[in-house]
Amino acid sequence: MTDQAQILPGTLDLLILKAVSLGPLHGYGVLLRIGQISDSALLIEQGALYPALFRLVRQGLLKTTWGVSENNRRAKFYELTAAGRKRFREETEDWNRLASAMATALATRPEEI
Amino acid sequence: MSLLSSIRARSARLFRRNRVADELEEELRGHIELRADDLQRSGLDRAEAERRARIEFGARERYKEECHEALGGNFIETFLSDVRYAVRVLRKSRGFAFAAIFTLALAIGANAVVFAVMDGLVLRPLDVPQAEGLWGIENSDGSGWQSYPNYLDLRDRNHSFEELAAIKMTFVGFDTGNDPTPPRAGQQVEIISTF
Numbered sequence: 001m002t003d004q005a006q007i008l009p010g011t012l013d014l015l016i017l018k019a020v021s022l023g024p025l026h027g028y029g030v031l032l033r034i035g036q037i038s039d040s041a042l043l044i045e046q047g048a049l050y051p052a053l054f055r056l057v058r059q060g061l062l063k064t065t066w067g068v069s070e071n072n073r074r075a076k077f078y079e080l081t082a083a084g085r086k087r088f089r090e091e092t093e094d095w096n097r098l099a100s101a102m103a104t105a106l107a108t109r110p111e112e113i
Numbered sequence: 114m115s116l117l118s119s120i121r122a123r124s125a126r127l128f129r130r131n132r133v134a135d136e137l138e139e140e141l142r143g144h145i146e147l148r149a150d151d152l153q154r155s156g157l158d159r160a161e162a163e164r165r166a167r168i169e170f171g172a173r174e175r176y177k178e179e180c181h182e183a184l185g186g187n188f189i190e191t192f193l194s195d196v197r198y199a200v201r202v203l204r205k206s207r208g209f210a211f212a213a214i215f216t217l218a219l220a221i222g223a224n225a226v227v228f229a230v231m232d233g234l235v236l237r238p239l240d241v242p243q244a245e246g247l248w249g250i251e252n253s254d255g256s257g258w259q260s261y262p263n264y265l266d267l268r269d270r271n272h273s274f275e276e277l278a279a280i281k282m283t284f285v286g287f288d289t290g291n292d293p294t295p296p297r298a299g300q301q302v303e304i305i306s307t308f
Contacts, residue, residue: 027140046148051182054183071147
């Protein structure tokens, strides 16, 4: 638990888009998928996921269908819309650019200035 | 949009909110059950697994509100739910509510008194130059009225004031036209004179 990092504001949306881009998921599935692909290094309070999901639905980035979960419970599944896929690509590029800029900045040594 | 159709649209949105609220409730309950299933598989009994799942989920009511806000709840709904929340919290802690309301009432009352005094003395003084030098003269028996000759004497021997003025009040009758005697209504008329 102690090695988990609080996620930055704004990154939850991108993580959700990534998780759902790998296949339709219900809310709990999104959490499991994020845990799986981040090696459980990112800490998200479970309930905090839902306002983010609803926001993404409102923005037309996700669409929902009711279905049945793997252990036979009725659940709402989320998947990317075309707009969602586009936004996911854009945000991934933005994030990579920011992350590599930060990495370069933080790795600078005195003799390099 | 006419008033009627606007009301209809609003109430339709409220009903839709109910449906959305039911769906949301079902979705969150489903989440907690799925989590409890997993916890149960890891060896907990069902009741403990469900309890743990609810705790892990966090502040459910708050997240539900945030979901509704994410869907763009309109102003009235947000306002009403704020009011409901406020009433619920205040009812839960009556002592605090009473103290808060009492403090507010006291503060408002004190402010009103101070303002009334300031309003009368500072903001709206009498509309005469040097209002603080304006005095009324009474007889020592407390009655305010002087005879006219008395007034003349006071005026002529006055050393205390710059000037003296007299007020005369007369009762007059209003005639309704049907029956001139007696007058139906009396009214006071003020005549201010500086003789």
